[in-house]
Amino acid sequence: MFDSLSDRLGSVFEKLRGRGALTELDVRAAMREVRIALLEADVALSVVKTFIEQVTERAIGAEVVRSVTPGQQVVKIVNDALVELLGSEAVDLNIDVTPPAVIMMVGLQGSGKTTTTAKLAKFLTEKRGKKILMASLDVARPAAQEQLRVLGEQTGVTTLPVIAGQQPVQIAERARQAAKLQGFDVVLLDTAGRLNVDTALMAEMAAIASATRPDEILLVVDALTGQDAVNVATAFKAEVPLTGIVLTRMDGDARGGAALSMRAVTERPIKFAGTGEKLDALEAFDPQRVAGRILGMGDIVGLVERAAANIEQADAERMAAKLAKGQFDMEDLRGQLRQMKAMGGLGALAGMIPGMGAAKKAMDSGAMDEKVLGRMEAIIGSMTPKERAKPEILTAKRKIRIAKGAGTTVQEVNKVIKMQLDMASAMKKLRKMGGMKGMAAMMAKMGG
Ligand code: GDP
Numbered sequence: 355m356f357d358s359l360s361d362r363l364g365s366v367f368e369k370l371r372g373r374g375a376l377t378e379l380d381v382r383a384a385m386r387e388v389r390i391a392l393l394e395a396d397v398a399l400s401v402v403k404t405f406i407e408q409v410t411e412r413a414i415g416a417e418v419v420r421s422v423t424p425g426q427q428v429v430k431i432v433n434d435a436l437v438e439l440l441g442s443e444a445v446d447l448n449i450d451v452t453p454p455a456v457i458m459m460v461g462l463q464g465s466g467k468t469t470t471t472a473k474l475a476k477f478l479t480e481k482r483g484k485k486i487l488m489a490s491l492d493v494a495r496p497a498a499q500e501q502l503r504v505l506g507e508q509t510g511v512t513t514l515p516v517i518a519g520q521q522p523v524q525i526a527e528r529a530r531q532a533a534k535l536q537g538f539d540v541v542l543l544d545t546a547g548r549l550n551v552d553t554a555l556m557a558e559m560a561a562i563a564s565a566t567r568p569d570e571i572l573l574v575v576d577a578l579t580g581q582d583a584v585n586v587a588t589a590f591k592a593e594v595p596l597t598g599i600v601l602t603r604m605d606g607d608a609r610g611g612a613a614l615s616m617r618a619v620t621e622r623p624i625k626f627a628g629t630g631e632k633l634d635a636l637e638a639f640d641p642q643r644v645a646g647r648i649l650g651m652g653d654i655v656g657l658v659e660r661a662a663a664n665i666e667q668a669d670a671e672r673m674a675a676k677l678a679k680g681q682f683d684m685e686d687l688r689g690q691l692r693q694m695k696a697m698g699g700l701g702a703l704a705g706m707i708p709g710m711g712a713a714k715k716a717m718d719s720g721a722m723d724e725k726v727l728g729r730m731e732a733i734i735g736s737m738t739p740k741e742r743a744k745p746e747i748l749t750a751k752r753k754i755r756i757a758k759g760a761g762t763t764v765q766e767v768n769k770v771i772k773m774q775l776d777m778a779s780a781m782k783k784l785r786k787m788g789g790m791k792g793m794a795a796m797m798a799k800m801g802g
Pocket of ligand 1: 461462463464465466467468469470547601602603604605606627628629630631635
């Protein structure tokens, strides 16, 4: 899976990697190739469009971190966008409820539903220490109930004894009751499938779902069917409250379209991937790992991440040096704002400075969220280097220009200036108090 997409992306980035500088034209040309690669991998057109727009915007606007090439930076941007596309974080099953938790498995015939039910039972038994009861609700095909029983024997998982003539909803209720009485943690319900999405199937699934109110409803779809898998998911989602997707046959030569489009189109997380016929061939779906596999450039992504971390360290060291002199200009404020953004909290320095209590309060109350920090950064970014080094030269005319450049108001510019002034005067006070040396040393340490 992902092989040809991986190769295509690899050759696009190979061209970018070594370059010392990248123009907007270079980025756009590369993105055209990425677009084709994604379309050829059968990723939904709407998904490709949004993805390319997002990556292009970020890549053109990106500041290149010192010590990496622009091409490497672009690889990292694409990697992050892929991770987001796949859902960012792995999403766990919601089964830590008052037992028994109920997991309902739905999907078309041949998607791998029954096999996946047994794989999941084995996974939850072995990896999570859960006691599992499986039940087949497929009364349309007698062989289906027998298939699950055999799989239960192979995996050592209990299956609900079959009572001839019972209907799916009755079986589901009997399974839940039995699980409750016999102390099972999780009930896995394997439902009937059809060759295609049809109204009878959907009605049956909806009836089972509303009668049993499962904690999880997992749709099993075949990754080899590409966009069809996404369409099937959309159809099921319209009838039953799906909580997640299991993509099977990820071991095959699927082009990747299903995996890459699923989350964005259905707004449901892929929770597991089936990777073979054996009963242990089931993996929790991890967007970071999958994106890494697609791009195959984990080394570069790691490099850019480390470089970004080093920049913070360099900022902290530079700051310590300036502190020792009792200075604090706009460049220092910008460094602090970046640190705040990176740490999701008040910068290390600001927290220790008397007079910054107000900023800390604002931060803690959420009044200074990422957006606000980003705006302040943009304001400083619109200043000339000279203005950043000597904020006292900021006349009304300059402030208007800066506000325009940052797409904000002069009031906002004034707030940034006030903040810098407060910090600068706190610095001076501190220096007079003779606390600077110790503090500078502390800063340098905190950066590391
Ligand atoms: P159901 O009709 O949806 O219940 O499908 P089954 O569970 O009976 O599976 C149909 C076939 O697909 C079986 O031969 C399974 O071994 C196979 N299968 C299921 N999952 C996977 C997978 O992740 N990879 C591969 N290669 N085969 C799978």
